[in-house]
Amino acid sequence: MTARLVAMSFEARTPKSVAGFWGSMLDRDVTETDDGFLLPGSPTQVGLAFHRGSQNRLAQNRAHLHLTSTDAADQHRVVAQALDLGASHVDVGQRPEEGHIVLADPDGNEFCVIEPHNSYLAGTGFLGELACDGTREVGVFWSAALGWPLVWDQDEETAIQSPAGGTKVAWGGPPVAPRVGRSRQLFVLAAEGGEPGDLAAEVDHLVGLGARLLSVDQRGHGELADPDGNEFRLRPA
Missing domain, CATH: 3.30.720 (Signal recognition particle alu RNA binding heterodimer, srp9/1)
Incomplete structure (x- = not known):
């Protein structure tokens, strides 16, 4: 027996507006639910949801999104679209020689626009990865829970992917940041x-x-x- 992953849900101060941002970025319709707003996924693309939460952020997010690009012009287009919709550049310690561009959505959730020709995310689709802070144990757990095979298991870093392909869900291994309060992102x-x-x-x-x-x-x-x-x-x- 396995469960189906409906979405990664983000706690948001303004869930309707941030759902609208991501709906525009991912070209998905936004559906209102009992506790927030849902951008339904597909067999190959993970769904996203946004629910109202506290305005006090006690710690950095433990998960963030990776968007892919096909070439330099496409990466520039994705970044420009995000900025036009209300995103902002953010410094999380990335090095100048790294090809990805780090932004934050209008609610402050970090995401990366990945450099073109990134072989690790080849064929994953536009929402290429949900990158999480976590141990190898939790990657193995989610592989079994969802029935998604491990497609990366090296140096305590893990990644899983639907048997249909598409978005990867990954955990970066140690050191894992200490938990502070409840998680602001959770699987549904x-x-x-x-x-x-x-x-x-x-x-x-x-x-x-x-x-x-x-x-x-x-x-x-x-x-x-x-x-x-x-x-x-x-x-x-």
Whole structure:
């Protein structure tokens, strides 16, 4: 049994506007949900969601997006489009000789526009990678939880990818920044089948893989934590 990855959800001060930014960047429709706004994904592109959260940011984000480019002109076009939509340049310690360009969306979430001809992200599509802070253990956990094979497993760095291809989800290995408060980004999963028993069975499956059950709300939706302590949500399909 495996769960389906619905989206990576970002806590946002202005979820509607930042969802609109990413909808324009990724050319996706924005759907309003019970707790925010969703940019649905596809079999090869990870969905994104935005929910309202605290304005106090206690630590740097533990995940950020990588957008790909086909050539130098395309990289310039993507950067220019993002800036026109309200993004800004940001310095996270990148070196001048590195080819990627680091920006922040209007809500302050960092993302990178990757240099053209990057072989690691070849064939992944425009949303090439969701790059996360985390251990090898958590990469192995998510591979098993989603049924996505490990496509990179070296020097404690891991990456997984849908069997259909597309967006990679990666963890950079140690040193892992200490956790401060709740995660501002979390995975939203759907238990296939849609029946209450399917949800309970998927919780048991995830716990068996190394997750911890944190809570269940009045709708029966679960909040769990992966082996690194990162919260994630499980709901019916």
